[in-house]
Amino acid sequence: xxxxxxxxxxxPPRRGRVRDLALAAASAxxxxxxxxxxxxxxxxxxxxxxxxxxxxxxxxxxxxxxxxLAGLGRLGDRVSVRRIGTTAQGRPxxxxxxxxxDPDALTxxxxxxxxxxxxxxxxACLTTARDLACATDARTRAFLARTEVLVVPTANPDGLAAxxxxxxxxxxxxxxxxALRTAEARAVAAVLRDHxxxxxxxxxxxxxxxxxxxxxxxxxxxxNPNTDDRLHDExxxxxxxxxRPAALDAxxxxxxxxxxxxxxxxxxxxxxxxxxxxxxxxNIAGLKHAVxxxxxxxxxxxxxxxxxxxxxxxxxxxxxxxxxxxxxxRYADERHGSxxxxxxASRAAGSADRGPVHLGGADNEAPEPGETLDDPxxxxxxxxxxxxxxxxxxALHGVTSRPDGDGAYVPLRQPARKLIPLLLDVRAAYxxxxxxxxxxx
Ligand SMILES: [Zn+2]
Numbered sequence: 001x002x003x004x005x006x007x008x009x010x011x012p013p014r015r016g017r018v019r020d021l022a023l024a025a026a027s028a029x030x031x032x033x034x035x036x037x038x039x040x041x042x043x044x045x046x047x048x049x050x051x052x053x054x055x056x057x058x059x060x061x062x063x064x065x066x067x068x069l070a071g072l073g074r075l076g077d078r079v080s081v082r083r084i085g086t087t088a089q090g091r092p093x094x095x096x097x098x099x100x101x102d103p104d105a106l107t108x109x110x111x112x113x114x115x116x117x118x119x120x121x122x123x124a125c126l127t128t129a130r131d132l133a134c135a136t137d138a139r140t141r142a143f144l145a146r147t148e149v150l151v152v153p154t155a156n157p158d159g160l161a162a163x164x165x166x167x168x169x170x171x172x173x174x175x176x177x178x179a180l181r182t183a184e185a186r187a188v189a190a191v192l193r194d195h196x197x198x199x200x201x202x203x204x205x206x207x208x209x210x211x212x213x214x215x216x217x218x219x220x221x222x223x224n225p226n227t228d229d230r231l232h233d234e235x236x237x238x239x240x241x242x243x244r245p246a247a248l249d250a251x252x253x254x255x256x257x258x259x260x261x262x263x264x265x266x267x268x269x270x271x272x273x274x275x276x277x278x279x280x281x282x283n284i285a286g287l288k289h290a291v292x293x294x295x296x297x298x299x300x301x302x303x304x305x306x307x308x309x310x311x312x313x314x315x316x317x318x319x320x321x322x323x324x325x326x327x328x329x330r331y332a333d334e335r336h337g338s339x340x341x342x343x344x345a346s347r348a349a350g351s352a353d354r355g356p357v358h359l360g361g362a363d364n365e366a367p368e369p370g371e372t373l374d375d376p377x378x379x380x381x382x383x384x385x386x387x388x389x390x391x392x393x394x395a396l397h398g399v400t401s402r403p404d405g406d407g408a409y410v411p412l413r414q415p416a417r418k419l420i421p422l423l424l425d426v427r428a429a430y431x432x433x434x435x436x437x438x439x440x441x
Pocket of ligand 1 (some may be wrong): 115118204205
């Protein structure tokens with residue numbers, strides 16, 4: 001995509017500035033294809049999705065996905081596909097891994113299709129995984145040499161098969177990232193623990209309510225107030241300064257997820273979603289030291305042409321997702337160093353064991369009185385019974401503990417410091433068990 005000077009109505013650019021822009025555009029033209037269409041030669045050997053085969057008339061089916069991922073696995077060492085879990089109905093949960101195997105590489109994770117009735121994000125993930133794996137241009141190759149891209153293309157296969165938001169047991173997986181009751185959320189938690197992603201995108205869709213809540217794309221960052229400040233600002237910049245301008249350039253409208261606006265003034269009128277609750281993946285991303293991004297594409301038909309041709313609607317939904325996803329990859333490419341520094345600092349902050357922990361609130365809503373632990377305990381004691389009940393979940397969250405009598409002691413001094421009270425303090429809304437706070441330190 002050529003870089004164009006933005007903004008109208010300002011001073012005309014000086015001649016030198018024009019030349020600089022032209023040079024920047026020319027050099028960008030050499031490096032731009034960070035996941036666009038690979039060469040025809042690469043593409044003919046590459047697997048195609050059911051969406052592509054049907055020209056957008058339908059979403060990729062599950063058997064097609066299995067064949068597609070098997071085809072990706074045959075492309076060579078740049079890509080691997082691994083099973084990371086099994087759903088209640090026996091369907092595989094899979095992880096596609098593309099790019100660098102260097103432990104110091106930046107890691108980008110895409111979690112797609114958590115809600116089974118929101119298929120466009122999944123479709124964007126499948127084609128992006130393939131296009132990254134097949135890319136031959138220098139910029140994408142250089143990106144993959146220092147970046148690991150992980151994709152969970154179908155995070156809720158049972159829901160996809162049934163066309164439901166929840167999984168086979170009716171559980172909303174995107175409210176289960178703290179309790180980890182579902183195989184689906186457990187698989188994602190294990191990926192977060194084992195790969196420590198630096199950037200996480202969670203891809204969704206939504207139903208519009210015109211004229212207040214009807215943008216082509218909504219975006220949001222982690223609002224949980226325990227998110228490290230630097231990570232929070234990186235994530236908000238990614239959403240506001242990267243993804244939204246990219247959407248605008250491509251002709252899509254955008255907004256902040258959950259915020260209804262007055263169509264006349266553009267001012268917010270109410271907030272219906274997008275809060276700080278810690279059991280949502282977008283917020284867990286921040287709590288687990290990643291730059292998190294939620295993206296939501298609009299599902300309903302917008303024009304007469306779309307109303308008579310569902311393939312047009314499907315294409316628009318997928319294209320808007322791809323625009324956001326490519327903006328995220330460009331961001332990860334261009335801000336590699338500052339992202340890595342921010343995620344490392346967030347991890348390290350837990351080991352310093354200082355500062356408050358918030359049990360409620362969001363970045364746009366102060367915690368209620370009593371929701372902030374100004375002087376948090378130094379740890380929580382668990383009885384043998386409590387440990388038996390939640391030990392597996394603590395391990396999946398990457399929380400470490402040590403034996404204590406016939407139970408365990410969970411110290412706050414560790415990277416998961418701000419997550420621990422949310423899991424073990426009786427005052428936290430979604431605590432797993434009532435640990436005994438240790439304040440004698
Ligand atoms: Zn959703």
